[in-house]
Amino acid sequence: MIPALFFAFAALLVGCSLMVVLHRNPVTSALFLVLAFCSLAGIYLLLHAEFVAMVQVIVYAGAIMVLFLFVVMYLNLKRDVEHGVHLALRRGAGWILGALLLAEGVWLFGHRWAAGPVSPGEVLSAPGGNTQAIGQVLYTRYLFPFEITSILLLVAMVGAVVIAKGRGPHARRAAPAGTTPEPQEPA
Amino acid sequence: MAAVWDNPDLQFVFWALVKIVVILFTMLTVVSYMIFAERKIAGHMQARIGPNRVGPFGLLQPVADALKLFFKEEFTPEGANKVIFHIAPMLAVIPALVTFSVVPFGPQDALRVTDINVGLLLFLAMSSLGVYAITLGGWSSNNKYALLGGLRSSAQMISYELAMGLSTIGVLLLAGSLSLVDIVRAQQHWWFVIFQPVAFGIFMLTALAETNRAPFDLPEAEAELVAGFHTEYSSMKFGLFFLGEFANVITISCIAVTLFLGGWNGPWLPEQLKFLWFFAKLGALLFFFIWVRWTFPRLRYDQLMNLGWKVLLPLALANIVLTSLFVWWRAQG
Amino acid sequence: MIPLSWMLVLSAVVFVIGVVGVLVRRNALIIFMSIELMLNAANLAFVAFARELGSLDGQVFVFFVMTVAAAEVAVGLAIIVNVFRLKETVYVDEINLLKG
Numbered sequence: 001m002i003p004a005l006f007f008a009f010a011a012l013l014v015g016c017s018l019m020v021v022l023h024r025n026p027v028t029s030a031l032f033l034v035l036a037f038c039s040l041a042g043i044y045l046l047l048h049a050e051f052v053a054m055v056q057v058i059v060y061a062g063a064i065m066v067l068f069l070f071v072v073m074y075l076n077l078k079r080d081v082e083h084g085v086h087l088a089l090r091r092g093a094g095w096i097l098g099a100l101l102l103a104e105g106v107w108l109f110g111h112r113w114a115a116g117p118v119s120p121g122e123v124l125s126a127p128g129g130n131t132q133a134i135g136q137v138l139y140t141r142y143l144f145p146f147e148i149t150s151i152l153l154l155v156a157m158v159g160a161v162v163i164a165k166g167r168g169p170h171a172r173r174a175a176p177a178g179t180t181p182e183p184q185e186p187a
Numbered sequence: 188m189a190a191v192w193d194n195p196d197l198q199f200v201f202w203a204l205v206k207i208v209v210i211l212f213t214m215l216t217v218v219s220y221m222i223f224a225e226r227k228i229a230g231h232m233q234a235r236i237g238p239n240r241v242g243p244f245g246l247l248q249p250v251a252d253a254l255k256l257f258f259k260e261e262f263t264p265e266g267a268n269k270v271i272f273h274i275a276p277m278l279a280v281i282p283a284l285v286t287f288s289v290v291p292f293g294p295q296d297a298l299r300v301t302d303i304n305v306g307l308l309l310f311l312a313m314s315s316l317g318v319y320a321i322t323l324g325g326w327s328s329n330n331k332y333a334l335l336g337g338l339r340s341s342a343q344m345i346s347y348e349l350a351m352g353l354s355t356i357g358v359l360l361l362a363g364s365l366s367l368v369d370i371v372r373a374q375q376h377w378w379f380v381i382f383q384p385v386a387f388g389i390f391m392l393t394a395l396a397e398t399n400r401a402p403f404d405l406p407e408a409e410a411e412l413v414a415g416f417h418t419e420y421s422s423m424k425f426g427l428f429f430l431g432e433f434a435n436v437i438t439i440s441c442i443a444v445t446l447f448l449g450g451w452n453g454p455w456l457p458e459q460l461k462f463l464w465f466f467a468k469l470g471a472l473l474f475f476f477i478w479v480r481w482t483f484p485r486l487r488y489d490q491l492m493n494l495g496w497k498v499l500l501p502l503a504l505a506n507i508v509l510t511s512l513f514v515w516w517r518a519q520g
Numbered sequence: 521m522i523p524l525s526w527m528l529v530l531s532a533v534v535f536v537i538g539v540v541g542v543l544v545r546r547n548a549l550i551i552f553m554s555i556e557l558m559l560n561a562a563n564l565a566f567v568a569f570a571r572e573l574g575s576l577d578g579q580v581f582v583f584f585v586m587t588v589a590a591a592e593v594a595v596g597l598a599i600i601v602n603v604f605r606l607k608e609t610v611y612v613d614e615i616n617l618l619k620g
Contacts, residue, residue, distance in 0.1 A: 026547060043527075044564075049571070058312045063345065064593050071549065142580050160598040
């Protein structure tokens with residue numbers, strides 16, 4: 001049951017990732033990326049990482065990708081001129097490099113990590129789920145990195161607002177008139 | 188055959204499927220009668236009678252409505268992105284239905300599909316996926332009103348999701364669990380609305396915004412955007428958006444009952460009939476949704492953003508700090 | 521039980537797809553999405569190892585990666601929007617201000 005589910009999710013993940021890279025409509029790419037993230041969340045569930053799986057859906061699919069879609073819609077991008085097969089032929093170097101990288105990775109894993117089935121972890125398969133355990137670790141051992149993360153987010157927030165407000169005369173014309181940092185609807 | 192039947196995985200899947208089918212059909216009935224109730228209540232609030240022609244007291248009106256929707260012409264605008272245009276209405280319904288898999292309707296195992304230890308997070312995840320339907324529906328219609336509605340909705344739902352997520356954390360701190368069943372069990376004596384009135388208020392306000400109900404129905408504001416994101420939708424595709432909106436209302440009301448109003452807990456009734464309490468509270472909340480719609484005028488867009496970011500979000504954060512202090516104080520003795 | 525090696529191979533495949541996306545596409549948004557793919561491949565490896573070693577550190581790291589990804593997307597998309605306002609394009613090979 002679990003290997004079958006794993007293969008289903010893995011196939012979905014790889015297929016969607018390929019479509020993200022190959023599809024020439026940015027909106028469709030973004031949607032396939034959402035699907036890829038959801039299948040990744042499924043794989044996390046199989047690995048008994050329930051909390052990470054849910055956060056994956058909330059953060060990636062629910063927040064980050066909505067932002068992507070928002071920007072794609074806001075810029076009103078048409079389909080790219082380059083498309084799937086042509087793209088593959090024209091930019092062969094990228095594909096060759098990618099294939100080499102993949103071969104290297106698989107070879108490495110095959111030699112070092114083909115260690116058979118994983119041993120069931122003790123901490124992870126607690127009956128009440130691992131949310132509490134993650135919280136404990138996050139707020140004790142990783143407290144300092146956690147606080148640093150909040151500074152990182154603050155910096156990103158300020159940076160995004162500053163960049164989006166813009167400075168030049170062109171940007172000022174397009175900049176939102178109100179106080180909200182959200183981009184305005186296209187004219 | 189007996190060996191196959193004894194497989195616990197298969198049994199689980201089978202019973203889960205049975206419960207899902209039952210919930211699905213109940214949901215559809217409840218949704219159609221909620222639409223009827225909305226029209227009837229709206230009628231009475233405006234001193235008219237409301238639908239009363241089809242069947243006794245107009246009770247067959249939902250059937251007539253559904254039939255009418257099915258027989259309408261299905262129209263796809265030229266220049267629309269066909270695939271996304273077709274997918275968007277489905278996305279409106281699916282997240283709302285998925286959330287039902289973790290809602291505990293009663294104390295018995297038979298009255299819930301499953302109880303997972305991240306149930307609350309599943310609800311938040313699904314409500315964060317709900318934004319796609321409206322955004323994509325608006326974008327793929329190739330219509331400026333629809334696009335504006337879609338853009339508005341994505342900004343609105345992202346803003347209000349934060350406050351909604353934060354308002355549930357107070358409950359989480361008190362219950363000490365993400366499982367909805369455990370949260371209800373923790374409310375056996377006192378409902379959390381007593382300890383968390385602010386959080387409850389924020390949750391209900393954001394629930395109105397998340398489901399695009401008046402006074403937060405800017406994505407489909409008739410007065411300025413024709414019909415907003417579903418301007419180009421017709422026939423059953425429009426019906427799905429309609430269904431999705433009401434399914435979302437019911438889902439969020441179920442979660443509100445579970446988190447704040449004590450779920451199935453209530454006096455007098457025996458253990459087997461406790462689920463009636465759940466449905467009574469659910470009915471009250473659904474009436475609240477309808478009531479609000481016919482009472483308040485729509486907010487302006489800047490008012491909406493100000494309310495979300497400058498009022499609800501800080502309030503929710505303050506509520507978390509206060510609740511944490513309370514929990515810490517109680518743990519101290 | 522799923523062997524660790526399957527997870528790692530899957531992670532490698534997704535990572536490489538992300539790399540290829542960055543190498544072959546010109547649309548800045550798609551390149552951005554490919555970077556997200558790579559981050560997620562790393563996350564998958566983290567979670568797989570957390571499972572293998574019976575420790576939560578890997579899962580905690582996933583949170584930090586997600587935070588970085590969120591910050592990166594917020595700033596990156598703001599930059600892309602700004603560049604689009606200036607140059608009316610999101611194709612990276614048409615954005616060559618430094619070439620003069």
